[in-house]
Amino acid sequence: DAGVIQSPRHEVTEMGQEVTLRCKPISGHNSLFWYRQTMMRGLELLIYFNNNVPIDDSGMPEDRFSAKMPNASFSTLKIQPSEPRDSAVYFCASSLGQGLTQPQHFGDGTRLSIL
Amino acid sequence: QQPVQSPQAVILREGEDAVINCSSSKALYSVHWYRQKHGEAPVFLMILLKGGEQKGHEKISASFNEKKQQSSLYLTASQLSYSGTYFCGPNSNTGKLIFGQGTTLQVKP
Numbered sequence: 769d770a771g772v773i774q775s776p777r778h779e780v781t782e783m784g785q786e787v788t789l790r791c792k793p794i795s796g797h798n799s800l801f802w803y804r805q806t807m808m809r810g811l812e813l814l815i816y817f818n819n820n821v822p823i824d825d826s827g828m829p830e831d832r833f834s835a836k837m838p839n840a841s842f843s844t845l846k847i848q849p850s851e852p853r854d855s856a857v858y859f860c861a862s863s864l865g866q867g868l869t870q871p872q873h874f875g876d877g878t879r880l881s882i883l
Numbered sequence: 884q885q886p887v888q889s890p891q892a893v894i895l896r897e898g899e900d901a902v903i904n905c906s907s908s909k910a911l912y913s914v915h916w917y918r919q920k921h922g923e924a925p926v927f928l929m930i931l932l933k934g935g936e937q938k939g940h941e942k943i944s945a946s947f948n949e950k951k952q953q954s955s956l957y958l959t960a961s962q963l964s965y966s967g968t969y970f971c972g973p974n975s976n977t978g979k980l981i982f983g984q985g986t987t988l989q990v991k992p
Contacts, residue, residue, distance in 0.1 A: 801979075810885070811925070811970060811982040824979055859924060868913055868974045871927035 770794070772875035774860050780881045786848040789878045792841055793862030801872060802835055802845050803859040811859075817843065818866055829854075850882045884908050886973050888983035895961050895990045903956040903986045905971030914947055914954040915972035915980055918965075925970060929956070958988070966990045 773792040781787055793800050801816040815825040817837045825835070832851070837843040847854055857879050861872040886907040893901055905914065913932045917925035931947035931954055944957045954973070958965055968987045972980035 810984045813979050813981070816979060824977075868976075868980075869930065869932060871930065872915070872917075872980070873927065874917075874924035876924050 772860055772862050772873055774858075774875035774878050776878060777876060778879045778881075780883065781850060782883050783851055784849045785882075786846065787850045787854075787880060787882075789845040789858050789860075789880070791843045791845070791860030791875060793843070793860070794873055795841070797862035797864055797873070798840070799863045799866050800837060800843050801861040801863075802843070803861065803874075804856045805859060805877075806856045814845070852882045855880055855882050885981055886971055886983040888969075888971055888986045890986060891984070892987040893989070895988065897963060897990055897992055898960055899990075901958045901961060901988060903958070903969050903971075903988075905954045905956075905973065905983055907952045907973040907975070909952065909973070909975040911947070911949060911952050911954075911973050912976035913974045914945075915974070916943075916945060916954075916956050917970045917972065917982075918967045919970065919985075920967040928969075961988075961990045963990050963992065 775790045799818050802814040805811045814827045815835045820837045835845045857877045859874050859877045861874045863872045864870040886905050889904045915930050916928040919925040929945050947954045966989050968985040970982045970985050972982045974980050
């Protein structure tokens with residue numbers, strides 16, 4: 769069975785550029801989560817969707833970050849404009865239900881470097 | 884608020900046991916545990932639910948003390964494959980997990 773699919777796996781871009789990260793959740797899962805992982809801050813939840821609707825975006829750092837889920841099989845996380853401090857590994861995860869009593873399945877992540 | 888995990892790091896020999904603790908300042912509805920190997924994604928280990936139900940696998944067990952707002956992960960007869968960073972993710976019924984800072988486990992031959 770296909771797991772959570774993220775693209776790209778690696779992204780290196782210059783400060784000020786727009787960055788778009790993509791995620792395809794496991795088919796049938798109705799919750800999707802975007803996390804950011806850094807050495808300093810650990811694994812942080814940025815935003816999560818349930819049935820394609822954003823439920824909690826309190827972890828989104830600032831207005832430069834936005835996320836969408838136009839349908840049940842696709843989500844994007846966009847950073848515009850990007851800054852060096854956005855460099856991190858970004859994970860997408862999906863689960864059945866609301867992800868509280870069911871496992872969250874993580875994608876392989878996107879390693880983002882902003883120069 | 885981020886839960887507190889202890890210890891931050893532990894080194895074991897194969898076959899030894901380890902306990903990783905997770906404490907939260909909030910009342911808990913459930914606790915998730917994940918393991919992450921270097922350069923890889925976190926992988927689900929176990930969920931502990933209020934009321935004592937557990938969902939997990941392998942030779943790993945855990946406990947969940949609702950009153951103390953704590954959970955512990957028990958790794959018995961550790962294997963080399965157990966090496967990695969372990970994260971707890973308590974849920975206070977807010978709809979999201981807040982992960983701890985992680986406990987790094989290294990198992991040596």
